[in-house]
Amino acid sequence: MSNCQILSGIQSIKHTFMLPLDHQQPNGPRISVFARELVSPSHSDKALPYLVFFQGGPGFGAVRPVANSGWIKRALQEYRVLLLDQRGTGLSSPVNAVSLSHLDATAQAEYLSHFRADSIIADAEAIRQQLCPGKKWSILGQSFGGFCVLKYLNDAPHGLKEAYITGGIPSLTRRCDEVYQATYQRVQRKNSDFFARFPDAQPLIQNLAQYISTHEVRIATGERLTVEMLQLLGINIGMEQGPEAVYYLLEQALMESDQGLQMNPLFLAHFCQLLDFNTNPIFALLHESIYCQQHASNWAAQRVRGQFEQFNYRADSPFLFTGEMVYPWFFEQFTNLKPLKHAAHLLAEKADWPMLYDVNILARNQVPVAAAIYSEDMFVEMTYSLETAAQVGNLTYWLTSEYEHNGIRMDGERILDKLIALNRRQQLR
Structure with missing residues (x-):
C-alpha cells in the first residue's frame, strides 16, 4: 500500500x-x-x-x-x-x-x-x-x-x-562487558570536558542532586525524579549541541520563591524531553542485546558499573553523568517500562541469541x-x-x-x- x-x-x-x-x-x-x-x-x-x-x-x-x-x-x-x-x-x-x-x-x-x-x-x-x-x-x-x-x-x-x-x-567479536568497560571510560572523559567547559555546572548539579535526595520531586510524566535518573542526562553530552542543552537546563532547575528553594516546573517538563525511555521502550529492552552473540548480557552495564565506583553518586564526591547505558532499575522507575519488567529480565538472561x-x-x-x-x-x-x-x-x-x-x-x-x-x-x- x-x-x-x-x-x-x-x-x-x-x-x-x-x-x-x-x-x-x-x-x-x-x-x-x-x-x-x-x-x-x-x-x-x-x-x-x-x-x-x-x-x-x-x-x-x-x-x-x-x-x-x-x-x-x-x-x-x-x-x-x-x-x-x-x-x-x-x-x-x-x-x-x-x-x-x-x-x-x-x-x-x-x-x-x-x-x-x-x-x-x-x-x-x-x-x-x-x-x-x-x-x-x-x-x-x-x-x-x-x-x-x-x-x-x-x-x-x-x-x-x-x-x-x-x-x-x-x-x-567483543562481548558486552568489554563494550561497557570502554564506554564508561569514554563517558568519564566527556564528563571532564563538560564540567571544564561549564565551571558552575558541578555546583548546580550537586545542589540539584541534594535537593531531590531530600524532597519528593515528580517530573512531568509523573515519575519521582531520582539521582540515578538525573545522571541519565549524560546521554546528551556526547551529541553536538547536547552539552549546551544540558547546561541550560541545569541553570533553571532550582528557583527561589516565597516558600524557599523549589523546583522549577520548566525544568521538570524539559527534563522529560531530553530522555525517551518512556516513549521508545525497545531501546531499554534490547539495547544490550545488539552486542550479544551466543551469550547473555545479564545487565552488563549495571555489572560493569561496579568497576567504576565514581559513577555512584555521593554527596562528597564529584557528580558524574552516565551515558548510553541501560539499567534494570529503568523497569522500576519509568512508568511505561514497569509492565515490561519481567520480560526485560528474561531478555537480559537470554543466552541463545543468534550470531550476528x-x-x-x-x-x-x-x-x-x-x-x-x-x-x-x-x-x-x-x-x-x-x-x-x-x-x-x-x-x-x-x-x-x-x-x-x-x-x-x-x-x-x-x-x-x-x-x-x-x-x-x-x-x-
Missing part, C-alpha cells in the same frame, strides 16, 4: 509492507513495516536507485524530514531515499506496554527477540524484492543503523550496490563501504571501530575529530558527500 504527498518541497510516498514476525516462519504471525520514500520533484519520473536509511537506536523511527536539507538534500541528487521505520518503531507495528499487554512475560520476551538487526535486515531484503525486484540498492546507517549495515553485508550482500556508515561500526557477524564472510566482502569514524565519539569505541574496519573487506573510512556522534544530523550534507566520494574512488580502482 502506498500514497503520495509533498513534504517540504520533497515528493513523499508512503509504503506499508506486511512481513513475517519471524522470517524463519514465513507463514506465521505478520507485522507491518512502514517506509517513507523521498524523491526530488525534478527527478520524480526518473528510475533512480534507492538509498535506504537505517536509523540509530535501536527502537527509534526514521527521521521525519522537515526541510530539503542535510544528508537528505545530498542524497536526493542521485537517489530515491527510503526512510525505514525499523520494526516496532514509528508507523510500523508498535512495540510498547499497551501493544504487548495481552502477552505474559515469557511470550513478550519471545516476541521481542525478533526485533534485533537480523530481523530488521530480513525485513529490508523482503522490501527490496517488492520495491525493486532484481535490482541492488544502496544503504546508509547511523549509529545502530551502522550495526544494521554490517549485518546486511553479512547476510545479504547480493542485494547491495554500496554501503555507508556514520558513527556506527561495532566490534564483530561471521568474520570470514565480512573479510571477503565485495560491496564498497565508506564509513565516518568519529574519534571523539562517546557512544562507539573508536579503537573497536578501527579494529572492525581492518576486518571488513572493501571498507574505506574517514577518521575525524570534527564531529560528535550525531554529526550527520548537524552537517549531513558534507558528511554524506565525503562518503560518496570515498566510495566512488573505491569503485574506480
Whole structure:
C-alpha cells in the first residue's frame, strides 16, 4: 500500500509492507513495516536507485524530514531515499506496554527477540524484492543503523550496490562487558570536558542532586525524579549541541520563591524531553542485546558499573553523568517500562541469541563501504571501530575529530558527500 504527498518541497510516498514476525516462519504471525520514500520533484519520473536509511537506536523511527536539507538534500541528487521505520518503531507495528499487554512475560520476551538487526535486515531484503525486484540498492546507517549495515553485508550482500556508515561500526567479536568497560571510560572523559567547559555546572548539579535526595520531586510524566535518573542526562553530552542543552537546563532547575528553594516546573517538563525511555521502550529492552552473540548480557552495564565506583553518586564526591547505558532499575522507575519488567529480565538472561557477524564472510566482502569514524565519539569505541574496519573487506573510512556522534544530523550534507566520494574512488580502482 502506498500514497503520495509533498513534504517540504520533497515528493513523499508512503509504503506499508506486511512481513513475517519471524522470517524463519514465513507463514506465521505478520507485522507491518512502514517506509517513507523521498524523491526530488525534478527527478520524480526518473528510475533512480534507492538509498535506504537505517536509523540509530535501536527502537527509534526514521527521521521525519522537515526541510530539503542535510544528508537528505545530498542524497536526493542521485537517489530515491527510503526512510525505514525499523520494526516496532514509528508507523510500523508498535512495540510498547499497551501493544504487548495481552502477552505474559515469557511470550513478550519471545516476541521481542525478533526485533534485533537480523530481523530488521530480513525485513529490508523482503522490501527490496517488492520495491525493486532484481535490482541492488544502496544503504546508509547511523549509529545502530551502522550495526544494521554490517549485518546486511553479512547476510545479504547480493542485494547491495554500496554501503555507508556514520558513527556506527561495532566490534564483530567483543562481548558486552568489554563494550561497557570502554564506554564508561569514554563517558568519564566527556564528563571532564563538560564540567571544564561549564565551571558552575558541578555546583548546580550537586545542589540539584541534594535537593531531590531530600524532597519528593515528580517530573512531568509523573515519575519521582531520582539521582540515578538525573545522571541519565549524560546521554546528551556526547551529541553536538547536547552539552549546551544540558547546561541550560541545569541553570533553571532550582528557583527561589516565597516558600524557599523549589523546583522549577520548566525544568521538570524539559527534563522529560531530553530522555525517551518512556516513549521508545525497545531501546531499554534490547539495547544490550545488539552486542550479544551466543551469550547473555545479564545487565552488563549495571555489572560493569561496579568497576567504576565514581559513577555512584555521593554527596562528597564529584557528580558524574552516565551515558548510553541501560539499567534494570529503568523497569522500576519509568512508568511505561514497569509492565515490561519481567520480560526485560528474561531478555537480559537470554543466552541463545543468534550470531550476528561471521568474520570470514565480512573479510571477503565485495560491496564498497565508506564509513565516518568519529574519534571523539562517546557512544562507539573508536579503537573497536578501527579494529572492525581492518576486518571488513572493501571498507574505506574517514577518521575525524570534527564531529560528535550525531554529526550527520548537524552537517549531513558534507558528511554524506565525503562518503560518496570515498566510495566512488573505491569503485574506480
